Amino acid sequence: MDFEIWLKVAIVCLLGAISPGPSLAIIIRNATLGGQQSGILTAVGHGIGVSIYACCVVVGLGLVLNSYPDLFTIISWVGVVFLMWIGVSLVRSSFNSPKAELRVDRYQGLKGFAEGFTIAILNPKIMAFFLAIFSQFIGIQQAWSEKCILVLTAGVIDAGWYGFVVLFFVRGTAVSWLREHWNITNRMIGLFLICVAAFLSYSAI
Secondary structure: OOHHHHHHHHHHHHHHHHOOOHHHHHHHHHHHHHHHHHHHHHHHHHHHHHHHHHHHHHHOHHHHHHHOHHHHHHHHHHHHHHHHHHHHHHHHHOOOOHHHHOOHHHHOOHHHHHHHHHHHHOOHHHHHHHHHOHHHHOOOOOOHHHHHHHHHHHHHHHHHHHHHHHHHHOOOOHHHHHHHOHHHHHHHHHHHHHHHHHHHHHHHO
16 A cells, blocks of 8 residues: 555544544543543444444445435434433433442443444544545555555554543543532533534534
8 A cells, every 4th residue: 555645544534533522522531430441442442433434435335325315314313312312411410419420330341332432333423524534545446455454544543542542631630620520520521512413413404
């Protein structure tokens, strides 16, 4: 594979990963409550979800979604509902007792992985990114080995970026502050996700 093409893909994927959004909010939340392990598992799950979208573009499923816009719309609305559900749940939980919310064991294990994977798969922004931008780097004449490299690049960069955020974030004093004021933080993250869902639904309409 031409190094220049790979570098462009890597830069585009990195820019897509570092852009603030619901994924970052969920990973910060899990890293705060579940610790480094939960945050890393969330990042890995998110990276696998991103890899699946990259794989879909590689095998040509992106063309199917472009050919059947109704299917694209359905998936987008499912993502909007999912984001709205998470946001409302966080806002509601912000009125609960802080001690009940800060049961760290609730956010460890596979829960973080599942949330990271789900937020990636059901995020309309990520789906649109790969269909509109990532697909531009996939050529019909490319060998499957090159396509696999592009898929791995997208997933590894995504998981690597969020893993870096977790490792940097959980070491700072911000975690202690967020845990002490978790009701407020929960409310802020929930409202942010609700606003993102509302914006995406407005754009879809």
